[in-house]
Amino acid sequence: MNKYPFQQAPWWKLGTIYQIYPYSFSDTTGNGMGDLEGIIKRLDYLNDGTPDSLGVDAIWLSPFYPSPKADFGYDVSDYLDVDPELGSLETFDRLVDEAHRRGIRVIIDFVPNHTSEEHTWFKESHSSLDNPRRDWYIWRDPTPDGGPPNNWGSHFGGSAWEWDESTGQYYFHQFLKEQPDLNWRNPEVVWAMKDVLIFWLERGVDGFRMDVVGMIYKHPEMPDQPLDPNAPDDLRPNDIYGRQLHIYDQDQDEVYEMVREFNQLVRPYGEICLIGEILYFGADRWLRYYGTEGDGFHLPMQLQFMHLPWEADTIKSAVQEIESLLPAHAWPSCVLGNHDEVRLATRYGQEYTRLAAMLQLTVRGTPILYYGDEIGLENGVIDDDKIQDPWGIIVGPEFNRDCCRTPMQWDAGPQAGFSTSVPWLPISADAGERNVANQDGDQFSLLNFYRSLIWHRRGSEALRNSTLEILEGPPGCLVFERQVDAERAWIALNFNGNEVEIPFSGEGEIILSTHNQDIINLSTGSLTIEAYEGVIVSCR
Numbered sequence: 330m331n332k333y334p335f336q337q338a339p340w341w342k343l344g345t346i347y348q349i350y351p352y353s354f355s356d357t358t359g360n361g362m363g364d365l366e367g368i369i370k371r372l373d374y375l376n377d378g379t380p381d382s383l384g385v386d387a388i389w390l391s392p393f394y395p396s397p398k399a400d401f402g403y404d405v406s407d408y409l410d411v412d413p414e415l416g417s418l419e420t421f422d423r424l425v426d427e428a429h430r431r432g433i434r435v436i437i438d439f440v441p442n443h444t445s446e447e448h449t450w451f452k453e454s455h456s457s458l459d460n461p462r463r464d465w466y467i468w469r470d471p472t473p474d475g476g477p478p479n480n481w482g483s484h485f486g487g488s489a490w491e492w493d494e495s496t497g498q499y500y501f502h503q504f505l506k507e508q509p510d511l512n513w514r515n516p517e518v519v520w521a522m523k524d525v526l527i528f529w530l531e532r533g534v535d536g537f538r539m540d541v542v543g544m545i546y547k548h549p550e551m552p553d554q555p556l557d558p559n560a561p562d563d564l565r566p567n568d569i570y571g572r573q574l575h576i577y578d579q580d581q582d583e584v585y586e587m588v589r590e591f592n593q594l595v596r597p598y599g600e601i602c603l604i605g606e607i608l609y610f611g612a613d614r615w616l617r618y619y620g621t622e623g624d625g626f627h628l629p630m631q632l633q634f635m636h637l638p639w640e641a642d643t644i645k646s647a648v649q650e651i652e653s654l655l656p657a658h659a660w661p662s663c664v665l666g667n668h669d670e671v672r673l674a675t676r677y678g679q680e681y682t683r684l685a686a687m688l689q690l691t692v693r694g695t696p697i698l699y700y701g702d703e704i705g706l707e708n709g710v711i712d713d714d715k716i717q718d719p720w721g722i723i724v725g726p727e728f729n730r731d732c733c734r735t736p737m738q739w740d741a742g743p744q745a746g747f748s749t750s751v752p753w754l755p756i757s758a759d760a761g762e763r764n765v766a767n768q769d770g771d772q773f774s775l776l777n778f779y780r781s782l783i784w785h786r787r788g789s790e791a792l793r794n795s796t797l798e799i800l801e802g803p804p805g806c807l808v809f810e811r812q813v814d815a816e817r818a819w820i821a822l823n824f825n826g827n828e829v830e831i832p833f834s835g836e837g838e839i840i841l842s843t844h845n846q847d848i849i850n851l852s853t854g855s856l857t858i859e860a861y862e863g864v865i866v867s868c869r
């Protein structure tokens with residue numbers, strides 16, 4: 330069924346997804362924090378049906394649920410509502426309608442591993458040993474000496490166990506103590522969480538991005554985890570998590586079974602896209618999340634690119650690994666930025682942003698872009714005493730994620746057009762220069778380059794839905810071909826700081842270059858491309 334304009338089935342395979350961190354996108358209430366109305370206001374920027382807009386096919390919204398914001402939305406206190414600071418269910422419904430009217434699908438974050446300590450489920454569970462919801466969370470007696478039940482560390486530093494004086498037990502939290510883990514071994518929890526999915530499906534969402542979903546089941550006996558012999562020596566003293574091998578706290582067999590159940594549950598609702606946030610511990614664990622013949626995640630996110638050195642050979646090996654391992658029914662994705670990682674432009678340098686964009690939008694798989702990367706937003710500068718991210722506060726400033734969540738820079742006006750008051754995180758110093766309005770008016774800007782790339786991709790079956798073959802190329806270059814039926818695209822990316830000559834055979838024309846706007850005809854011979862240049866050649 331093809332409900333919306335522009336789309337062919339399955340949309341999640343062909344389309345470009347754009348992640349919005351709602352707190353930082355656009356503020357319409359003047360409280361310094363982004364909101365859903367702000368997203369509605371910016372939908373035309375994302376896709377108004379013309380190449381003057383970005384042209385994305387879907388948005389993924391990081392959490393907008395009621396939350397005390399100990400982990401900025403990933404501590405949900407009510408799965409069935411919208412945080413009043415961000416809007417209401419009515420605003421959400423309007424957002425879905427307005428997005429759909431423009432052919433934009435809406436994917437929402439689903440946080441299944443833990444709730445906020447403020448969720449009524451936890452309040453009840455916490456209230457007494459015999460509360461009917463006691464077993465909705467993971468409670469254990471202390472060891473005989475009063476210590477925590479095992480050696481597991483919290484992702485955000487220290488032990489994963491919090492002592493509760495009033496009921497004389499510990500509860501388990503893989504993240505903050507304000508984020509207690511749900512007990513997915515209790516069928517009532519499974520039912521309640523499936524009801525959450527149904528609630529949003531009935532409201533018309535087109536998919537879910539499932540937060541740290543590999544962690545929802547723990548080994549039933551929760552044995553001590555072994556130390557990781559390869560852990561770096563310089564970890565912070567409280568980084569227990571970083572020192573351990575995570576063999577009992579994630580990717581248990583039951584998780585894969587539950588993903589199959591999620592897949593079954595969403596099927597009656599049409600082309601729903603299930604994206605899994607899978608932490609990368611080797612391809613064998615991650616590949617399993619596709620299930621068999623499409624009964625798992627549609628897109629277990631390929632996050633590994635962000636952790637690789639930005640070198641042609643390493644990136645080539647990662648692409649090759651995906652190409653060689655994925656079974657026919659599995660479709661890759663490519664993520665180069667998100668709300669947990671160093672900004673793309675900071676990680677690679679501004680000189681590489683176009684090359685990175687070309688890589689992300691031409692390799693086989695669904696590109697998942699992060700808001701602001703299209704204008705080259707860099708990591709914000711946050712003084713250590715101003716850090717808000719709990720990871721940065723508890724473990725160390727090197728983990729601070731505020732830097733990649735600074736407000737979107739819309740124009741050169743006050744607060745970069747993001748808000749009318751002081752934003753929750755500081756606007757970056759370059760906002761007067763680096764903003765949407767400036768780049769909109771400059772045909773050579775990064776923003777306009779992203780637009781061209783995305784719209785080219787939209788019109789090209791070879792770029793969206795075809796095979797990928799890596800070709801021989803000079804050192805420091807990644808050269809590959811995408812082909813479907815008679816349509817063939819040849820892509821060359823030069824990671825070197827100098828120009829290179831690349832052999833080319835056949836006939837074609839350069840339809841897009843990171844550096845040049847001319848359409849250049851090519852025939853067998855070689856092509857010289859500049860330092861950090863990438864080209865897409867449409868072959869005849």
Ligand code: NOJ
Nearest residue numbers: 400403504540541668669
């Ligand atoms: C992964 C999310 O991406 C991150 O932002 C969050 O802090 C943790 N999960 C805990 O929910």
